[in-house]
Amino acid sequence: MTDDREIRATLAQALVEAAKKDDRIVVLDADLMSCHATKCFKEAFPNRFINVGIAEQNLIGVAAGMAAMGKIPFAYSFAPFATRRCYDQIFISVAYSGLNVKIVGSEPGVAAEANGGTHMPFEDMAIMRAIPKMVCFEPTDATMMEKALPDILAHDGAVYIRMFRKKAEKIYDDSLEFKLGKGILLEEGKDVTIVASGIMVARALEARVILKEQGIDAEVINLHTWKPIDKDLLVRSAIKTGAIVTAENHNVYGGLGSAVAEALSTTHPTPIRMVGVQDEFGQVGKNAYLSEVYHITTSDIVSAALEAIKMK
């Protein structure tokens, strides 16, 4: 079921509420305020919203300088421009400097749709994950984004938020107990574990239903924080099911599949099948079409689960 709330509007509104109590919070954008629904923040706090214009390197540098003065900046852009375009600035001015900047990269992977290959990052989490101490988080729906904000604010350090902007499939209700860095066991199973993030969570749950009809009992984990990774949860599940499928809207090189493989191979080696983009660039198209092209659909997860079970 599609959510009735957009993730972008939910985050912006949650930031307005948080900023009423915490004057350290500032929001910066690089000429994409309209795309991020942050106008409400600008209206509530005109002096604490800074549009730097189309200059992402300066966006990150200014955010770093504000953080050095004690602010908690949220720096927004489309995911490729919030990461690739200013990677060295994030690496040196933010992470290596130990500064408390939150980076919001929107429209990950196929969500970039009509903006096409130049705007379609399948590598943002891979490169952000390679920065020491960077927390890498992908919200699943609006409820999770809202519930994650207190943890993101409480973390004294850099966080990358890979944010699907619009109305996602609704997975969670108000009963969600969220903890940054702790995966969520959504459905228990015994034959195979599907580890999913972002838009792939709803597909993983659909795949579970299809697998059930074939007599296969799949466990589903939403691994929203790719780094630090919840190794304990992965190992517990791998011991139980003995086979893993990862599902990501991202290149498998350096992405969720890699992260899970890194975590398990050193502790509990387990057969893994990776559903994700197989070293391809993006292109224009609708989410559903692109998901077929890049083999990240529900049926791709089902096939991968069957293969993973055979590898046991």
Added chain:
Amino acid sequence: MDSCELQFLTGKARQLRDDAIETIGTFGVGHIGGVMSVMDALTVIYYSKIKNIDCKNPRKADRDRVIMSKGHAGPAMYVVLADLGYFPREWLKTLNKNGTNLPSHCDMNKTPGIDMTAGSLGQGLSAAAGMALAAKLDNNPATIYCFIGDGESQEGQIWEASMFSASHKLNNLIVLLDYNKMQLDGPVAEINDLAPVEKKWEAFGFFVQSVDGHDLEAISNAIDNAKASIDKPSMIVLNTVKGKGASFAEAAKNCHSMSISEEMWRKETGRY
């Protein structure tokens, strides 16, 4: 500036140059050229202009900040900070050695008194602009001083940050360009020319002054003028000589980074 202060600053600048020559010489190699060329302006800032600093509380909220965006001039900062008591002078002997708190490029998490990490050129000015903006939001009286290099000004981010600073009327930001006209591979004018640099900064909305970067009184007056700016950030073009005050560096064809023997630094400083 009275003659007494001028005499004090002149002596201090000489002492700091000798400290830097000894510090880099003790390690054996380093960015002597750009360290020497900024030393007079650093001396004026730290010993005449700077407000609200406290070596016992290096992160005091309302202190003036100094960002050495040309981060390879780290040793120039270190000799000043040691002299002001931020850390023991003995630390200067550890420059760039295993486990040191004084790396070649400035690191805010290693060295007390360093306000921003730098080394990847072009980044410090954006951080300085962010600091100046945050200071204004909080009615913090801090002045933000930022040193940039002429070679560094070939980085596009410098111009992103300059446009932003003027757009936000950051009159609490004073940028000092170390215009020594040489970069690692040779003359700036031959590699990727910066001239006419004053006109460029004026066009980008700055209050621009151009001074002899080794004239302490001229630098002092320029900083006073900059602090009086009502609605513009300031650019002070320091016309400098790379290696100034280290005769072996001034005589070298290119002194961006040089090997310095014990004999060289002892002879230059007269410290035996």
